[in-house]
Amino acid sequence: MARVDEVEPEHLLARRVLDEPLVLFRENDSTIAILEDTCPHRFAPLSLGRLRDGAVECGYHGLRFSGTGSCVFNPRADGSIQPGLAVRAYPSVELHGLIFVWMGDPANADPSKLPDLSFLDGASSNDVLTGYLRTEANYELIIDNLLDASHADFLHPGLLSTGGAYGRHVPKVDYAGDEVCETFMLENLPTQPAVTPYLSEPGKPAHQKMVFRWVGPSFVYISGDIWQDSDPSRVLISRSLHALTPESNGATHYWFKIRRNYDLERPVPNREAGVLYAFGQEDKPMLEAVAKRMGGKNFWDLRPAVLQGDNAQVIARRHLRKMVNAEQPQS
Amino acid sequence: MARVDEVEPEHLLARRVLDEPLVLFRENDSTIAILEDTCPHRFAPLSLGRLRDGAVECGYHGLRFSGTGSCVFNPRADGSIQPGLAVRAYPSVELHGLIFVWMGDPANADPSKLPDLSFLDGASSNDVLTGYLRTEANYELIIDNLLDASHADFLHPGLLSTGGAYGRHVPKVDYAGDEVCETFMLENLPTQPAVTPYLSEPGKPAHQKMVFRWVGPSFVYISGDIWQDSDPSRVLISRSLHALTPESNGATHYWFKIRRNYDLERPVPNREAGVLYAFGQEDKPMLEAVAKRMGGKNFWDLRPAVLQGDNAQVIARRHLRKMVNAEQPQS
Amino acid sequence: MARVDEVEPEHLLARRVLDEPLVLFRENDSTIAILEDTCPHRFAPLSLGRLRDGAVECGYHGLRFSGTGSCVFNPRADGSIQPGLAVRAYPSVELHGLIFVWMGDPANADPSKLPDLSFLDGASSNDVLTGYLRTEANYELIIDNLLDASHADFLHPGLLSTGGAYGRHVPKVDYAGDEVCETFMLENLPTQPAVTPYLSEPGKPAHQKMVFRWVGPSFVYISGDIWQDSDPSRVLISRSLHALTPESNGATHYWFKIRRNYDLERPVPNREAGVLYAFGQEDKPMLEAVAKRMGGKNFWDLRPAVLQGDNAQVIARRHLRKMVNAEQPQS
Numbered sequence: 001m002a003r004v005d006e007v008e009p010e011h012l013l014a015r016r017v018l019d020e021p022l023v024l025f026r027e028n029d030s031t032i033a034i035l036e037d038t039c040p041h042r043f044a045p046l047s048l049g050r051l052r053d054g055a056v057e058c059g060y061h062g063l064r065f066s067g068t069g070s071c072v073f074n075p076r077a078d079g080s081i082q083p084g085l086a087v088r089a090y091p092s093v094e095l096h097g098l099i100f101v102w103m104g105d106p107a108n109a110d111p112s113k114l115p116d117l118s119f120l121d122g123a124s125s126n127d128v129l130t131g132y133l134r135t136e137a138n139y140e141l142i143i144d145n146l147l148d149a150s151h152a153d154f155l156h157p158g159l160l161s162t163g164g165a166y167g168r169h170v171p172k173v174d175y176a177g178d179e180v181c182e183t184f185m186l187e188n189l190p191t192q193p194a195v196t197p198y199l200s201e202p203g204k205p206a207h208q209k210m211v212f213r214w215v216g217p218s219f220v221y222i223s224g225d226i227w228q229d230s231d232p233s234r235v236l237i238s239r240s241l242h243a244l245t246p247e248s249n250g251a252t253h254y255w256f257k258i259r260r261n262y263d264l265e266r267p268v269p270n271r272e273a274g275v276l277y278a279f280g281q282e283d284k285p286m287l288e289a290v291a292k293r294m295g296g297k298n299f300w301d302l303r304p305a306v307l308q309g310d311n312a313q314v315i316a317r318r319h320l321r322k323m324v325n326a327e328q329p330q331s
Numbered sequence: 332m333a334r335v336d337e338v339e340p341e342h343l344l345a346r347r348v349l350d351e352p353l354v355l356f357r358e359n360d361s362t363i364a365i366l367e368d369t370c371p372h373r374f375a376p377l378s379l380g381r382l383r384d385g386a387v388e389c390g391y392h393g394l395r396f397s398g399t400g401s402c403v404f405n406p407r408a409d410g411s412i413q414p415g416l417a418v419r420a421y422p423s424v425e426l427h428g429l430i431f432v433w434m435g436d437p438a439n440a441d442p443s444k445l446p447d448l449s450f451l452d453g454a455s456s457n458d459v460l461t462g463y464l465r466t467e468a469n470y471e472l473i474i475d476n477l478l479d480a481s482h483a484d485f486l487h488p489g490l491l492s493t494g495g496a497y498g499r500h501v502p503k504v505d506y507a508g509d510e511v512c513e514t515f516m517l518e519n520l521p522t523q524p525a526v527t528p529y530l531s532e533p534g535k536p537a538h539q540k541m542v543f544r545w546v547g548p549s550f551v552y553i554s555g556d557i558w559q560d561s562d563p564s565r566v567l568i569s570r571s572l573h574a575l576t577p578e579s580n581g582a583t584h585y586w587f588k589i590r591r592n593y594d595l596e597r598p599v600p601n602r603e604a605g606v607l608y609a610f611g612q613e614d615k616p617m618l619e620a621v622a623k624r625m626g627g628k629n630f631w632d633l634r635p636a637v638l639q640g641d642n643a644q645v646i647a648r649r650h651l652r653k654m655v656n657a658e659q660p661q662s
Numbered sequence: 663m664a665r666v667d668e669v670e671p672e673h674l675l676a677r678r679v680l681d682e683p684l685v686l687f688r689e690n691d692s693t694i695a696i697l698e699d700t701c702p703h704r705f706a707p708l709s710l711g712r713l714r715d716g717a718v719e720c721g722y723h724g725l726r727f728s729g730t731g732s733c734v735f736n737p738r739a740d741g742s743i744q745p746g747l748a749v750r751a752y753p754s755v756e757l758h759g760l761i762f763v764w765m766g767d768p769a770n771a772d773p774s775k776l777p778d779l780s781f782l783d784g785a786s787s788n789d790v791l792t793g794y795l796r797t798e799a800n801y802e803l804i805i806d807n808l809l810d811a812s813h814a815d816f817l818h819p820g821l822l823s824t825g826g827a828y829g830r831h832v833p834k835v836d837y838a839g840d841e842v843c844e845t846f847m848l849e850n851l852p853t854q855p856a857v858t859p860y861l862s863e864p865g866k867p868a869h870q871k872m873v874f875r876w877v878g879p880s881f882v883y884i885s886g887d888i889w890q891d892s893d894p895s896r897v898l899i900s901r902s903l904h905a906l907t908p909e910s911n912g913a914t915h916y917w918f919k920i921r922r923n924y925d926l927e928r929p930v931p932n933r934e935a936g937v938l939y940a941f942g943q944e945d946k947p948m949l950e951a952v953a954k955r956m957g958g959k960n961f962w963d964l965r966p967a968v969l970q971g972d973n974a975q976v977i978a979r980r981h982l983r984k985m986v987n988a989e990q991p992q993s
Binding site: 144148150151153154155170286290293302303304305307308309 | 369
Binding site: 475479481482484485486495498499500501616617620621624625633634635636638639640 | 683700702703704705706707710711719720721722723724725736737738739740741742744747
């Protein structure tokens, strides 16, 4: 729900998650704290206050809350603190430069649900691209987009066109547990513009294996392997995580981490800008236009046409619905 | 609902009518097609796509729809097109440079309901002024405005003031079929600033016949004849159509076509700008302020005071309500 | 609800009070008239019209309304005016440069409910500071703020910090009639930056008496006396009225009048800007952030923590609720 480096020392970072305003800061031992961003006294956003001794001080009347959420200082009268004066605190974990928050019952926070970022192990800082984008669309629309290779020819023609090969290929889909995995095996593909410069024989066709793996509710892993007949042992490898954090029903925070073994000469910020161009200038406007057209209505109520090749998205959507329903309080 | 020249070749024009997003384009034979602007697959606005072989290609996943609304190309898998994969298509007609769309059941599209633009027959391009304005007000408020001469002295004093003569005159009102016709016969009028330069005797009074004719639901014709005693055969003639297309309940597209036999020396764009000044800088802000004050409430529920001279507007409003009710599905 | 000098001759001033759009103007005898800002004919804002002979003329169709609200001129037909053609007129009073309006039944307008501005009697124009601020927050949040000294150390540290003394002091609270009065008696206070330059012994502690008096529903008087042991007869005196006029549930017009016997050398506009800095740059953003967080919900439903020292605010809020309920029509 944030990059670690967004939470600078002495800095309060405000961010909305699942429609809950949160404030992030570093405690004295530099662990990251995530609190409800609303003072229980007069409802001031704590993020408008300041950090004092590793606790957040409300900027209106000066109550201070530690990283556990408890009030630790009351500047009023004799300074006594009434029992239970606290804001909600949310468990979080730092992982490879990203912060993950658990918004549910803290007792149910389960590290096994964190994403698997082992593909970043041993990577140098030059190997890894990180990016953030806020999109005014529900996260399910972004999952659809990430599980869908076929749009590359239409929405990213300058970077990722395959002459329609992605669309014509019907990928293998595997579904188990909370995961949907979609595998493309493409032979003799006219290589995509974004990859061409890194091939041994740029003019010649290449083979490509792409795996899109959704792990519910909101992680998508994309891996790509590209090689040519002339040197099958030379493989362009790309591994990435795409993590979606709903800000609200209508907006999503989106982070990605990408590791590649090619295109390592250009400065990292330039390469990150290239990825953000596709996501930010091509996907985002389309997703926001779709969200606007849907007008907050339920996807299935709008009776979408289902095409061959939509399987992975449809299965993921249905499974996600089950996961969400399972989390609802029993009546 | 559009000027013909807004629909340029290879161009997709998006426009909302009756709260329905539409996309306009020219087919290969250059006839104009009007489709629902929402792809049935993932609800992308088709107007964000591109024209391919006279069909519109969705910019997200590449489905193509012809001017009939049918899907004619599916880039996915074996390319088969499921029966019924289509968007809604709307019948339209081009008439004297304007495009008229029929939003109801295509079977009921009735050319006899098109406006009578015969007053433009034989006109040179220099004789005709065309204009477009989008106003954030319900179209009924604009009909009120167009059927009402009396506001000229207050809202257009620099162009159209009559020293209060329009307001003092109670026009003859005729009501038949779907039409309300209001006739002003004004003698010895202190001539209006906008007309004065074109009279033989600018300082002298003139006689004026003005006819405002509403043809339900949303056309208003205005004709004006102005002459002086010194040369009764020299008549300044103006004929115009004012066509209102509701964008939604709260906004209206407004087009006009005006033919005159005077003021023909200035360039057409200058003369069009003059008309747009009165409509855009004087009427529009007032109509939008009125709409805001009404806050979406029903006109009659707000209990408006009815003045002498409001007859034509009141009759037109009531008849329009009947026309709208008659179109509602029977329960 | 306005400064007298905002209503310039020949000028129509539009202002919304209790969600009612109003128009203010000067009649021929220069008394101020306040009318409903909506023409009863076609709902045009009268404030878009013009002043004619001390009456407001609607800018759309020219009906004129005098300061009593009655239609006094109809430009239509024979000019007859139908009985009862009028807009609502609101009684008002000018007092020390401010205009106060009575929005209820005119029969109940009660001059005894006007604020007591006698503290301005005999003041020269150099002694009095006047200011206006529009805040996007409910007026109850602003009353809370004005009855609360303790926030000075946190929200106004550069101007009004007391090293926490305001917060530690529990003021005496008196409650009678429609008034809540809160008295702070502070001894040996490290003097506040804004006052320090005007003390005889700037480095030495001072004594301070502060009285915050709420007179329901929406006036707050603040008086301050500051002196030092070295010369107890030399007292820095400040008296002020803070008048809150709800624009709507979510926004408030706020006027202040302040008289002081110190800091009289700087030009009045500079001193007014200083006060507006604290209210506008420090209080206003916090109040608007609080209002946004509350999202229109009821204060008590949000279960605020009540701290020692909140008494005056809590009593005022509860009494205000009683006053509002007492004004509701009986069912």
